[in-house]
Amino acid sequence: xxxxxxxxxxxxxxxxxxxxxxxxxxxxxxxxxxxxxxxxxxxxxxxxxxxxxxxxxxxxxxxxxxxxxxxxxxxxxxxxxxxxxxxxxxxxxxxxxxxxxxxxxxxxxxxxxxxxxxxxxxxxxxxxxxxxxxxxxxxxxxxxxxxxxxxxxxxxxxxxxxxxxxxxxxxxxxxxxxxxxxxxxxxxxxxxxxxxxxxxxxxxxxxxxxxxxxxxxxxxxxxxxxxxxxxxxxxxxxxxxxxxxxxxxxxxxxxxxxxxxxxxxxxxxxxxxxxxxxxxxxxxxxxxxxxxxxxxxxxxxxxxxxxxxxxxxxxxxxxxxxxxxxxxxxxxxxxxxxxxxxxxxxxxxxxxxxxxxxxxxxxxxxxxxxxxxxxxxxxxxxxxxxxxxxxxxxxxxxxxxxxxxxxxxxxxxxxxxxxxxxxxxxxxxxxxxxxxxxxxxxxxxxxxxxxxxxxxxxxxxxxxxxxxxxxxxxxxxxxxxxxxxxxxxxxxxxxxxxxxxxxxxxxxxxxxxxxxxxxxxxxxxxxxxxxxxxxxxxxxxxxxxxxxxxxxxxxxxxxxxxxxxxxxxxxxxxxxxxxxxxxxxxxxxxxxxxxxxxxxxxxxxxxxxxxxxxxxxxxxxxxxxxxxxxxxxxxxxxxxxxxxxxxxxxxxxxx
Amino acid sequence: xxxxxxxxxxxxxxxxxxxxxxxxxxxxxxxxxxxxxxxxxxxxxxxxxxxxxxxxxxxxxxxxxxxxxxxxxxxxxxxxxxxxxxxxxxxxxxxxxxxxxxxxxxxxxxxxxxxxxxxxxxxxxxxxxxxxxxxxxxxxxxxxxxxxxxxxxxxxxxxxxxxxxxxxxxxxxxxxxxxxxxxxxxxxxxxxxxxxxxxxxxxxxxxxxx
Numbered sequence: 001x002x003x004x005x006x007x008x009x010x011x012x013x014x015x016x017x018x019x020x021x022x023x024x025x026x027x028x029x030x031x032x033x034x035x036x037x038x039x040x041x042x043x044x045x046x047x048x049x050x051x052x053x054x055x056x057x058x059x060x061x062x063x064x065x066x067x068x069x070x071x072x073x074x075x076x077x078x079x080x081x082x083x084x085x086x087x088x089x090x091x092x093x094x095x096x097x098x099x100x101x102x103x104x105x106x107x108x109x110x111x112x113x114x115x116x117x118x119x120x121x122x123x124x125x126x127x128x129x130x131x132x133x134x135x136x137x138x139x140x141x142x143x144x145x146x147x148x149x150x151x152x153x154x155x156x157x158x159x160x161x162x163x164x165x166x167x168x169x170x171x172x173x174x175x176x177x178x179x180x181x182x183x184x185x186x187x188x189x190x191x192x193x194x195x196x197x198x199x200x201x202x203x204x205x206x207x208x209x210x211x212x213x214x215x216x217x218x219x220x221x222x223x224x225x226x227x228x229x230x231x232x233x234x235x236x237x238x239x240x241x242x243x244x245x246x247x248x249x250x251x252x253x254x255x256x257x258x259x260x261x262x263x264x265x266x267x268x269x270x271x272x273x274x275x276x277x278x279x280x281x282x283x284x285x286x287x288x289x290x291x292x293x294x295x296x297x298x299x300x301x302x303x304x305x306x307x308x309x310x311x312x313x314x315x316x317x318x319x320x321x322x323x324x325x326x327x328x329x330x331x332x333x334x335x336x337x338x339x340x341x342x343x344x345x346x347x348x349x350x351x352x353x354x355x356x357x358x359x360x361x362x363x364x365x366x367x368x369x370x371x372x373x374x375x376x377x378x379x380x381x382x383x384x385x386x387x388x389x390x391x392x393x394x395x396x397x398x399x400x401x402x403x404x405x406x407x408x409x410x411x412x413x414x415x416x417x418x419x420x421x422x423x424x425x426x427x428x429x430x431x432x433x434x435x436x437x438x439x440x441x442x443x444x445x446x447x448x449x450x451x452x453x454x455x456x457x458x459x460x461x462x463x464x465x466x467x468x469x470x471x472x473x474x475x476x477x478x479x480x481x482x483x484x485x486x487x488x489x490x491x492x493x494x495x496x497x498x499x500x501x502x503x504x505x506x507x508x509x510x511x512x513x514x515x516x517x518x519x520x521x522x523x524x525x526x527x528x529x530x531x532x533x534x535x536x537x538x539x540x541x542x543x544x545x546x547x548x549x550x551x552x553x554x555x556x557x558x559x560x561x562x563x564x565x566x567x568x569x570x571x572x573x574x575x576x577x578x579x580x581x582x583x584x585x586x587x588x589x590x591x592x593x594x595x596x597x598x599x600x601x602x603x604x605x606x607x608x609x610x611x612x613x614x615x616x617x618x619x620x621x622x623x624x625x626x627x628x629x630x631x632x633x634x635x636x637x638x639x640x641x642x643x644x645x646x647x648x649x650x651x652x653x654x655x
Numbered sequence: 656x657x658x659x660x661x662x663x664x665x666x667x668x669x670x671x672x673x674x675x676x677x678x679x680x681x682x683x684x685x686x687x688x689x690x691x692x693x694x695x696x697x698x699x700x701x702x703x704x705x706x707x708x709x710x711x712x713x714x715x716x717x718x719x720x721x722x723x724x725x726x727x728x729x730x731x732x733x734x735x736x737x738x739x740x741x742x743x744x745x746x747x748x749x750x751x752x753x754x755x756x757x758x759x760x761x762x763x764x765x766x767x768x769x770x771x772x773x774x775x776x777x778x779x780x781x782x783x784x785x786x787x788x789x790x791x792x793x794x795x796x797x798x799x800x801x802x803x804x805x806x807x808x809x810x811x812x813x814x815x816x817x818x819x820x821x822x823x824x825x826x827x828x829x830x831x832x833x834x835x836x837x838x839x840x841x842x843x844x845x846x847x848x849x850x851x852x853x854x855x856x857x858x859x860x861x862x863x864x865x
Contacts, residue, residue, distance in 0.1 A: 411741065414738060415737075418738035418758070418759040419668070419759065422736075422759030423668045423669040425672075425762070426675070427672040429762075430679050434675075448675065451668060451672065454668070494712070498711060503712075
């Protein structure tokens, strides 16, 4: 709306011919009623007319960025009261005939009847043009410049913002980031500007002859340049000046070459132009276009407001270091080597940097959760320790009970061991006698030695079984063959039965005999039940003094039944039978059945007691079987080891 | 006649070992796995002993020892050999007349000495048994009147008393008495009494009727 009203306002103002007066009034009003008032008033004032004389291709990133930044800053500085008139001198810069005269005539015609408040010349070329022609084109209007090289001489007393390319500073960055670099490649183009700055860079680099072997690649066509870059040896650095044109005359946008160069180069690329940054250059000592443009805009605003500025007011911006973090990371360069004041731009995405509060919160939540979990774990461990203590206590008790049981069997165990020992001794004695005889039969002696050997193994087996029963062992549930486990104890039980005048009738008839369980504990249960059965038959007449030990398949279980003809369960509290310290036996501890049942329960089985038809009692153990019907384990084979070649099996060993 | 050692043990291995040792020591050996096996076998007339395990399946060693009294033909001197002897069973065994009570493993010297002692005793007992058997046979061969006379002699009766009891002449009694002495092989009254006592007949005069 405001823009649409420009012409009418302008016409009005011009009609009165007193813009200065209006301006003064506006300032006074501004002072009296404050800034909002001033702004309101200003909005009604005619806009400043500013001519921007562009000396470079405005489509080039550097120029475009700078131009946009300048306009924006200046517009803000004067409260939007501004109008830009742009003329581009770029095409005049090179080659062909000098078109300056024609162009000048065109401009003179263009600005003949125009009021111009300020002329801003951008680049050396534009400044040169303005110096020569400003009186003719924009008489009375102040002129300023920017993007002019620091060393350019001035012919007119204009203020402006000079730009200084900090080659030395950029080389300093190379030295810092690549302290071990020994080769510096200066890349520049064949254009006039390229060549000039290329030469300048070489001069600066030549100040460090001991540091770098300096090479200059000038005017290389893109393909060759990229190829050469890819072949660079380690410890090289590339300083990219500009390539606006190669030696074959092809034109380039210098900044656009950076991307392909960086993608191909083995060595880090440095440059002092801010437009290179973000395209693959590692670092450079640069003055930013924005800063430059802003400084120029501030100067322009002062000129518009009537300040009289001369060349002494010119500004040269301090370059500063900017590095590209992505490139640093890609090339494995350490950002910590950069000067402290260096701006690290284009940071690689970092969660920590970008989401610090959220991360802190998340971490705090995790820590809290962790603490909670740790607490729960600690509690759980305490619980499991208590459980394992209880389990260990139970195991100790079970072991103590085994000692008692085995103690009851001591006579039979002694018998079991003394049988083979007796045989060994007698065999040895016999052999001695045979050898003493006039014509010893060596075959007999050999047979004797074989028997001694097998009896020794037999004694050893008894001791092994005994140790297995008595040793402190970690209860472990693994697959075991019930019959093999029972075979071990049936032998000693048979002997015990004989000693006490009983018979043990073992009929192991089950087919599915593999359970998951603890061998020793299983043996303990059966030992206990059988010994109990014998104890119960103290008063039973000789003919009936038989303990039956039977196994059979019952659904998915193996049933181990121990039946006697003893006093039965008459007057026995069956419910309390399996609790600890309940005993019907004089001198009994009452631990056996309680422990037996807790073992069976731990195996997922059941233990029941019931009266036997015809007198006596039956104890039934049921244990769940696994799917396998047999296992070949070391224990099974050792149970078979009683039957050694050439020997008849000893009575009591099961088939 | 070679003495026979009867080894009764359920453990085949030990039995074999004992047989070898005793065989090497010059004995004839018979093996039995159970007490029943021993009793079922025809009795061996040869003197010897029974080397008996205390723990046997079925009837125990002590039970076999007790049974031997009822089976005089099988009766031999008994040496117990046990893997786990205890005081009560050894006392019982010795009371029942066992020669020795050994524990396994048994040393050769001990075993052979015990077996030798038992065999010796059995030989002595065997001779005694033979004599008693012969005496019994002689007595059984006597006529009824001679038997009566023999009883009279043992009871210390005079010829005159016997003659009166039998209603025969005192001289006939004297002839019968000489015949009895001749049959039994005693040359004097004291020899007769000794023989009868040794055969265990003298005290129980009823036995003489058999």
